[in-house]
Amino acid sequence: MTALTLSTAAAAGLRADAIVVGVAKGAEGPVVAPGAEAVDQAYDGKLAVVLETLGASGAEGEVTKLPAPSGFKAPVVVAVGLGAAPEKDEPYAAESLRRAAGAAARALAGSKKAVFALPVADAADAGVVAEGALLGAYSFDAYKENGRNSKNAKNGKAPLAEVALLGGKPRDKAYKAAVERAVAVTEELNRARDLINMPPNDLNPAAFASIAQTAGKEHGLKVQVLDEKALTKGGYGGILGVGAGSAAGPRLVKVSYTHPEASKHLALVGKGITYDSGGISLKPAGHNETMKCDMSGAAAVFAAVVAAARLGLEVNVTAWLALAENMPSGSATRPGDVLRMYSGKTVEVLNTDAEGRLVLADALWAASEENPDAIVDVATLTGAMMLALGSRTFGIMANDDAFRGAIHEAAEEVGEEAWPMPLPEHLRKGMDSPTADIANMGERMGGGLVAGLFLKEFVGEGITWAHLDIAGPAFNEQAPFGYTPKGGTGSAVRTLVRLAELTAAGDLG
Template structure:
């Protein structure tokens, strides 16, 4: 993993391969972001004409724009031979600092641009602990690469094998203050756990069956002092988990339900998190069309986010109880697979007519939600790549937040905003339940064609007791990024919702969920 160090040193005192500075838009060209002594040192090496040099090669200072220039060798100048100028967009109003997400994305873009580099110094505007945390998070999140399945021979042959930036030194005059050190440590833990989620999402499905995922949880639990319990297919059958078993019965790799928990002696609140963990989703008998299968290893992104959050809570020793429920199954077509028209008896005792086997995530979540509520948590959040309809509504970068407790729904949405993740609160119109009426069971697993993301949430609500502080996050859009990397977001698994869930756990620890 990329290491992060805070330092009160100047750019001239640190040996590094590159120094990162921020530039803003100034008219039609770039200007150096003010208030950063280390960046001023770099500018001095250019005779005070760094902005002019950047403009000469076409830089404008737009957000996430990257421009690289060699640093002139001058007495007492920066030791790094390369300056990486990253755009911050428009300068903030006098007295205001940069928006944390602007800093986060800029730092991430710079870290990505330095892939294959050993050590870089970051001299970006850091006005307070929030700004420092944003730069640290962005740089560490941007310095990510998934190389577990790359051939060693190919990597050895390429001078730039895509290895992430190895070391980051973040310059800050107040770096030795306790709050700054704590912010940097949190950023390191957060980035590690987002990377854990990304790695799981990026792992090919032939290497991450439900049992493999469960084993990874048990390994992490031993390392970080968590409690883990795994229900295998026999235990699921004995317990009556008809939803999880129904989804998984078409696969040669049987399902699992995993409970992983962090407990703290000073905790006064318990937060339950439930994650959809379909390690591969073919659609089952209702097979997905050509072109829709290739990325379906990402259908366990919700479970990955929940798992990573529980580990992060333990590593940060948060004074809150956080319990994660991972509903793990592989959805495959076979002679033993659940058929459209079958009726499943869920863990709650309710029966569900399966009209579409590709609406499987809500089936495994329903069982896990019922089980999670048996422990009477103070709040319940489920996370899932649940519906393509949510991507139609909100696009590829924003997840939906739903729940019939609007105060709690809005608190989760606001938490996501503070964490730097794009979300939007969505309604749950009760009239859509009409489309899920079944002539043979208590409810059907799909309704009409319109409002599919909302219908899915209404189905889940049927398995959540009235009065529960519950929210549903549909992360189908942002969980897996198929386009070119941007900011701190890589191609592939993104670790969506980890930052939101961790901040929510911290707010629970602070008594903000009461």
């Protein structure tokens, strides 16, 4: 876990492995960003010239290393690109700072300490730089021989151990609060990443439930676990149907944070398919290898409720983790089977690989029974959403346009890429079934929207609801970028925490 401190010391006198400064892309070449004045002066005001000579342009995410000037205790300067320089007197965009800090932290893996001298104009900037550095320093190597958690950890390349953030004011309440928030949110987001990256032979539904129980004891949360017996008694046909083919039984986990003075209640529902083979509708070769990530929605809502507790937000937040392993076997649900859901509705299963909506349906109805002020579900639900929005943007659907807009604004505020999507009523007819109340498949075109319409059927009457399809950004199969690692990303965690903050403040409506 990377440590973070605020410092007012002079950059030259700090002992560290490196000093991180910002460089922006100007009209006539790289421009040294605020925060790097001491380094620039030590280069006789020619740091930008030196960087340009080394090929730096200031482009976003670009990292250039050079020897530190004489008199500095740190041996290396790391110049990280911030992208286009803002207009005169305009601040640097929060996401540019966050990504630059993340890129620098990744580049400094294996270092013990780095001093970050990026542009910090106020407490909010301090918070986003802290977020970027802590998220960028993340690594998951617990299963590698030389991983940081192995006996040979000393031979591995551990993440950056300590960040000293310059430009902050350690005794200023606003700066202190911003950094404390960043630490809480990023540690829980990184907890979500760990869960997503864990191999499915170690993270089955029961193991996930146990992790939730342990976190509940640590942070004062109430955790209730429904096992197969309780699910059967309760009539949770969707969760049981999806988990029927696996030797690892399903679970429904309720994690509750309550504040004594809260007047609002936010319910979060997460898809938690700890491994998705597709079931009897088996996925083709090449589509199974990353299906450990199909529990990213459950990881996100779990991380968000723990973060809300750590921040002491004046709002009640309940996370529902719908956990199952979708496997093919003699006991597995078949295409053509009819499941009776927890709500009482029946669903004809036309494709067992459309399983996420089945577990979510039961959890959505359970959440609705508590009549919360709003429900948000999060799921790696459809490949169709990836085709529509790509691999870095999640889709937002809702039964209330204003709520959908509020979530989009919250996502933009915290630096998560999202886009509002419609729920066209004409697509509902495609899920009509001659046998059951509804089928779990509809028209192929607009499949992500069809899935949203299916979920809408299981939200209690009069309850405001939104659905986040994070199929694209939940798992990064490409090279790392900014503060985003390869593998599990923790997508939607920051948006959910921001929603909880807005709800606590009475600003969500």
